[in-house]
Amino acid sequence: MKAVRIYSAGGPEVLKIENLELPDPAAGEVRIRHTAIGLNFQDIYARSGQYPAPMPTGLGTEAVGVVEGVGPGVTDFKVGDRVCYASGPVLAACATHRNYPAARLLHSPAHMQDEQIAAALLKGMTVEYLMQRCYPVQKGQFVLMHAAAGGVGLMAGQWGQHLGAHMIGVAAGPEKVKLALANGYEYCLDRLTDDIPARVKEITGGVGVPVVYDSVGKNSFEQSLNSLAPRGYFVSFGTTTGAPPPVAASSLQKMGSLYFTRPTLVTYTASTEDLRNSAAAVFDMFAKGVLKININQRYALDDVAKAHADLESGRTSGSSVLIP
Template sequence: MAHAIRMDTQGSADVLQLKEVEIGSPGSGQVLIRQTACGLNFLDVYHRSGAYPLPLPSGCGSEAAGIIEAVGPDVTGFREGDRVAYQGGEPGAYADRRILTTARLVKIPDGVPDESAAAVLLKGMTVEYLLNRCVNLRSGDFALMYAAAGGVGLLAGQWAKHLGIRLIGVAAGREKCERALANGYFAVIDRNSEDILARVKEMTGGRGVPVVFDSVGKATFDISIDCLAPRGIFVSFGATSGPPPPVEASLLQKKGSLYFTRPTLVHYASSPEDYAASATAVFDLVAKGVLKPEIGQRYPLSEAARAHQDLESGRTSGSSILIP
């Protein structure tokens, strides 16, 4: 038996319930993982709320780390006792034990704690594809990143500094701005007290930035568009305030021959080769100390609902994890 967060319907955070579930034994190509830490991501909120419809009943959670307890037939490359992490696939990572195929498993390097692995993999792979493959940014280029003090945001600041990109962050309040600055940002704008557009124009000599990474959506769409330099790229990779409005071709033309893209990690890590390369890049930088995942909150697995409420209300900073 295992303990897992399950939901019979989608909706507010209180649909998340801790239940005892029968999981059986690993089958062909599968392993049984005793999970030591589960990552918390806004993707999980989309799954829970119904923004992304799911077949019900369903589990919740997109990433975790732990130790392989049992190996099924036809498994190669993994054995009992291996420390592993994973992200993606069918929701259900909020659990103390879970059976998975090995396709999405990555061995955790020595020196990387389980908690760090659970906190960094999905967010780190998101940053990897955004900075390395979604757009063509070079050392010295400017870019703008919202939610700079969040889990993705802090890793983006660290990775951008490693690449020489002058990443401008947007965060709420002095404390979060200071945290983002300490994690590699070229500059951070306090959205509570500063004019985002005016500050971006000031820092870029009036031109604007070539790329905006916007995970907020509806509330920041107009500002993001106006912050872009001619032929700039609007990268909409989240919608914490709701989806952005439909984008008219004429708007992109009038605002400077702009480009608009709505990427997702699912497509940038769809092949086994891309998945492995992205995950390896993340763990390599963690092992080298370039990426330093900041775990701002730890919750017992039983308090998954509270963790979701804190995440949605903006009360979290850095990454959050659930402890089974």
């Protein structure tokens, strides 16, 4: 097998491609030959050391492939099955093959191609838990989503439109604003030129939004706080520009009895039941035509360093996949 390995945290230059021997699958595991690998900002966090991992380590949490072997005790999967996953327990998706626990594995839906699943599953489950369970979005509500032209952002726009929400996106530059507006957003603000809180208040008649979904972190923190209506929810689910500052309880009080939460997909899919229900909701949205995936970048596995550099610098839009 060929796999991405890192021996110390750092920039894209620490990514190495190595040839390794893959043992037979252990009890409860299956061996998968990958056909498409998802690229997510989680991979940047792990590579840079923001999410500490024991070194050396592999990389990647999301992939699609075909079962090539099953270990003792596996009954839900057989050789030849199309399968997918978007969670741990170890970072190893950036590889041509891997062994993976059957309890966390999913059958790939027949109505989706492998690249679509690799580009959509983790991001789609992120949107599902954010908008359905963390803060359940209701019809007619205004919703503010940062990074609206990214992989999660584009699916959030589509999902929110389906729910009947008034989606307000924030993106960088006219091209990304245009992309967001074509994917469910009723409004999209340009973070390079717009005063975000002022525009949000203008759109909402001076009230603000009941919920902000913020994956940007440090650079958008004040904008998010100042865009909320009283008793609004600040949902911080990423830190692409660095961690936001600590939130003082008194500031939440003074700004309108606000709520602040820092959820993760890991928590919301910790049980096998939650994992499968979340994935099923995403697959169902694709089956209904509610969700469409924008795969705007494809990279060979050997070009993983370029893929990381592009994603980290904001040169990508929509979703990216690695092809083994």
